[in-house]
Amino acid sequence: MVRLIAALALCLAGAASAGPSRVVSINLCTDQLAMLVAGPGQLVSVSWLAADPALSLMAEEAGQIGVNHGGAEEIYLMRPDLVLAGPYAAHATVEMLTRLGVQVRTIPAANTIADIRRNITLMGDALGREARAEEILSAFDADLAALPEGRPLLATTYAANGLANGRDTLSAEAMRRAGLFLLADRIGHSGGKMALEELVMAGPELVVTGSRYATPSRAEAVLDHPALSALQAERLSVADRGWICGLPALTGTIRSLVR
Amino acid sequence: MRLLAALGALCAGLFVAALMIGPAQIGIAESFRGLLAGDGAAGLVMREIRLPRAVLAALIGGCLGLSGAAMQGYLRNPLAEPGLIGVSAAAALGAVIAIQTGFAAAFALALPLSALAAALLAVLLILFMAGPGGGSLALILAGVAVSAFAGALTSLVLNLSPNPFAASEFVFWMMGSLADRSWLHVVIAAPVMAVGAAMMWGIGRGLDALTLGEDAAASIGIGLPGLRLRIVLGVAAMVGAATSVAGAIGFVGLVVPHLLRGRVGGRPGALLPAAALGGAAMVLAADIAVRLVLPGRDLKLGVVMALIGAPVFLHLIWQQRRGG
Numbered sequence A: 001m002v003r004l005i006a007a008l009a010l011c012l013a014g015a016a017s018a019g020p021s022r023v024v025s026i027n028l029c030t031d032q033l034a035m036l037v038a039g040p041g042q043l044v045s046v047s048w049l050a051a052d053p054a055l056s057l058m059a060e061e062a063g064q065i066g067v068n069h070g071g072a073e074e075i076y077l078m079r080p081d082l083v084l085a086g087p088y089a090a091h092a093t094v095e096m097l098t099r100l101g102v103q104v105r106t107i108p109a110a111n112t113i114a115d116i117r118r119n120i121t122l123m124g125d126a127l128g129r130e131a132r133a134e135e136i137l138s139a140f141d142a143d144l145a146a147l148p149e150g151r152p153l154l155a156t157t158y159a160a161n162g163l164a165n166g167r168d169t170l171s172a173e174a175m176r177r178a179g180l181f182l183l184a185d186r187i188g189h190s191g192g193k194m195a196l197e198e199l200v201m202a203g204p205e206l207v208v209t210g211s212r213y214a215t216p217s218r219a220e221a222v223l224d225h226p227a228l229s230a231l232q233a234e235r236l237s238v239a240d241r242g243w244i245c246g247l248p249a250l251t252g253t254i255r256s257l258v259r
Numbered sequence B: 001m002r003l004l005a006a007l008g009a010l011c012a013g014l015f016v017a018a019l020m021i022g023p024a025q026i027g028i029a030e031s032f033r034g035l036l037a038g039d040g041a042a043g044l045v046m047r048e049i050r051l052p053r054a055v056l057a058a059l060i061g062g063c064l065g066l067s068g069a070a071m072q073g074y075l076r077n078p079l080a081e082p083g084l085i086g087v088s089a090a091a092a093l094g095a096v097i098a099i100q101t102g103f104a105a106a107f108a109l110a111l112p113l114s115a116l117a118a119a120l121l122a123v124l125l126i127l128f129m130a131g132p133g134g135g136s137l138a139l140i141l142a143g144v145a146v147s148a149f150a151g152a153l154t155s156l157v158l159n160l161s162p163n164p165f166a167a168s169e170f171v172f173w174m175m176g177s178l179a180d181r182s183w184l185h186v187v188i189a190a191p192v193m194a195v196g197a198a199m200m201w202g203i204g205r206g207l208d209a210l211t212l213g214e215d216a217a218a219s220i221g222i223g224l225p226g227l228r229l230r231i232v233l234g235v236a237a238m239v240g241a242a243t244s245v246a247g248a249i250g251f252v253g254l255v256v257p258h259l260l261r262g263r264v265g266g267r268p269g270a271l272l273p274a275a276a277l278g279g280a281a282m283v284l285a286a287d288i289a290v291r292l293v294l295p296g297r298d299l300k301l302g303v304v305m306a307l308i309g310a311p312v313f314l315h316l317i318w319q320q321r322r323g324g
Helices: A002-016 A028-037 A059-065 A072-077 A091-099 A113-127 A130-145 A170-177 A183-187 A196-202 A218-224 A226-230 A250-257 B002-020 B028-037 B040-075 B087-101 B110-130 B136-160 B170-175 B183-199 B204-210 B214-219 B224-246 B252-264 B268-293 B301-323
Strands: A023-025 A043-047 A082-085 A104-106 A154-157 A206-209 A234-237
Touching (some): A023 A028, A113 A130, A154 A170, A154 A183, B028 B040, B170 B301, B183 B224, B204 B224
């Protein structure tokens, strides 16, 4: 009860001023959304993943802001007045920060374009930057409206360990939005591993693969299988960072998927 | 001879079954048409996915069965098996180092040859530790040490890899799997396997003579150093090549000779071809089992082999204890 009142008081204090002034983000997706929405100097640290160009669209900005590794002690010593976390944040970390009196705000994952719009609004609200969020939102809507219509090829992603995207994922949403017809929708694949045999038999017209690491791994070896190259399907490579997170930049990824 | 024909027929039957079974439901008639004509999606699945996998299962099983029979014959100890005494684990380490350092991409046979080199070191170490008599205790203890050491180094190398997928691949290297293997893997492993198997050609007479003791064998004109060299190199080549493409598959070389020894009258020479065919049948059967039990989940071959192999192993130890 005391904790609830304290949290409420913190919320009210936040609302009364122009928004939190020392914000730390500990999730790749909240990192990037916060970098878009935050005012100058408002964001003091983002997660180290945001500085990895393989995963982040804003690696350079993240490097300039400074990175954290998501540990409670490290975060607490930054004296933040708001911590932004994703839905999969380490439970113990969030719990401890809350106990120490740090306000933690969890932004849910985005699996659809509607989710992205919602998260932009949530972020504007959390940072006290509603006007900036509105701006981003209208630009996003304009980009979405300007997307060209693509041909309805039967398509799927295929990644390391034979993972193919399921129906309720952001990549599925992006591919549908690009006019593609999703293999997962046709055969009822809910995500996870799809045997190479099944992929071949399903006869996709477009196979979208992701980023590869420089050193080999057996997990990725399936992407070099001769049966995959022999498939009568167009191959397209989309960098993982393009759709790991629900960001307005997803429109660029969708555009690259349009056939 | 009748035993070999029966084992050959069993292998052929399991080979066809391995081609017919897979996560994609393809009818038997369509499977055969795909295999023979090779066109369309079914042709691609049969020729490029299932056929190389079945060929590799048969080759690897044959190599492991033959290696087990040869080592057991030479050391006159039914517990000598490449998996148990750490040769497979060392081969896996050699393969992992070759892959992670990029040496595996240097030339076509770099991967199996690296695994061969590591396996060779392990065989030599084991033979040195076990001594000429091949005492069980020294053999198994040395095997435990080599396995643990090679396993730990494999884990270390994988953990140091900048590729995050590699770190989780320890299970594959220690348990073995044929999932998504292709002709590329058959092409690099088969030549090294063939050289290893060729070295085993004609060692049967020497192994038979060895059952009388080393002095007796030497007195009837068996060149023991030559025999030892051929077994060491042959086992290293076969286990190295098999492990470099499919990971360490344990217990094949233990179970198969154990099951067949009685059928060949206990003669280690006659056991060699029988164990090769029996090993092929066993790995083919295990690879069918992993696809039937948990299709699409890539259950590891080592899991199935350990379920069969561990009880046999315990039984053998029990027998040795009672026999003194």
